[in-house]
Amino acid sequence: MSTATQDPYTGIGNSSPKNAVLANNWWALALRGLAGVIFGFVALIVPNITLLALILLFSAYMLVDGVFAIVSAVRAARQRDRWGLLVLDGLARIGTGAIAFFWPNLTAVAFVLLTGAWAIVSGCLMLGAAYNLAGDHGRWWLGLAGALSLIYGALMVLVPPAGALALTMILGAYALVFGALIIVLAFRLRSRRLKSGIGKASAAAT
Numbered sequence: 001m002s003t004a005t006q007d008p009y010t011g012i013g014n015s016s017p018k019n020a021v022l023a024n025n026w027w028a029l030a031l032r033g034l035a036g037v038i039f040g041f042v043a044l045i046v047p048n049i050t051l052l053a054l055i056l057l058f059s060a061y062m063l064v065d066g067v068f069a070i071v072s073a074v075r076a077a078r079q080r081d082r083w084g085l086l087v088l089d090g091l092a093r094i095g096t097g098a099i100a101f102f103w104p105n106l107t108a109v110a111f112v113l114l115t116g117a118w119a120i121v122s123g124c125l126m127l128g129a130a131y132n133l134a135g136d137h138g139r140w141w142l143g144l145a146g147a148l149s150l151i152y153g154a155l156m157v158l159v160p161p162a163g164a165l166a167l168t169m170i171l172g173a174y175a176l177v178f179g180a181l182i183i184v185l186a187f188r189l190r191s192r193r194l195k196s197g198i199g200k201a202s203a204a205a206t
Contacts (some may be wrong), residue, residue: 023189025072030186032068035061036179043172051164054171056099056112062118068088086123089125092118108164115171116156123149132137141185148178 039061043054060127069090096118100106106114126146130139152174 013162020123023192026186026189028068028072029182029189030097032065033179033182033184033186035064036175036182040172040176040178041177043168044176047165047172049168050104051108051111051167054164054168055104055185057116058111058171059097059100059104062093062100066093066095066097073074089122089129092121098115108167109160111121112156112160112167116160117164119149119153119174121153123147123151123153127174141181141188145178145181148174148181151192 007150039057042057043049049057061075061105067090070087096114099114100111126149130143130146152170156171161170
């Protein structure tokens with residue numbers, strides 16, 4: 001007799017609660033990705049933005065992104081699912097945004113180190129989440145986003161860009177690509193959830 005744990009969506013195979021959490025909250029991930037794309041697009045089309053404006057724009061992006069991460073965590077907690085990494089990721093983003101907002105007169109070096117540290121922490125948390133995510137739920141997309149954050153963070157700390165223009169362009173490009181990866185992940189999760197819903201409906205009909 002098989003003792004395999006059933007997938008809560010399809011009724012077959014093994015599943016982790018984290019898969020269900022992310023699939024149910026695909027829309028929050030999509031909004032987070034959209035926020036990243038918007039921030040990156042603005043930074044790239046206005047490369048001569050002042051450092052103060054860049055810091056405030058980055059702060060707004062981090063706060064919005066962090067709020068949606070916390071929303072996902074709260075929804076997961078209500079479903080009694082695993083939500084620790086979601087909370088940590090959201091708190092890291094909100095904390096980074098708050099620092100940038102309340103100390104907007106950061107020097108370029110301090111801002112670079114702040115974004116680098118945030119990206120490293122966020123990347124580690126996303127890689128941890130990707131490890132527990134099923135392959136058909138978009139594990140590789142989440143892993144790519146986490147790896148991108150780690151690489152960006154390491155570059156900011158080890159090889160900081162020279163000048164506000166270079167910082168703006170690099171940060172904008174990173175946010176744009178990162179946001180795009182998160183959007184792809186979100187719609188991969190949405191597709192998985194819809195297919196699971198069809199499978200459940202077919203099973204109920206029989």
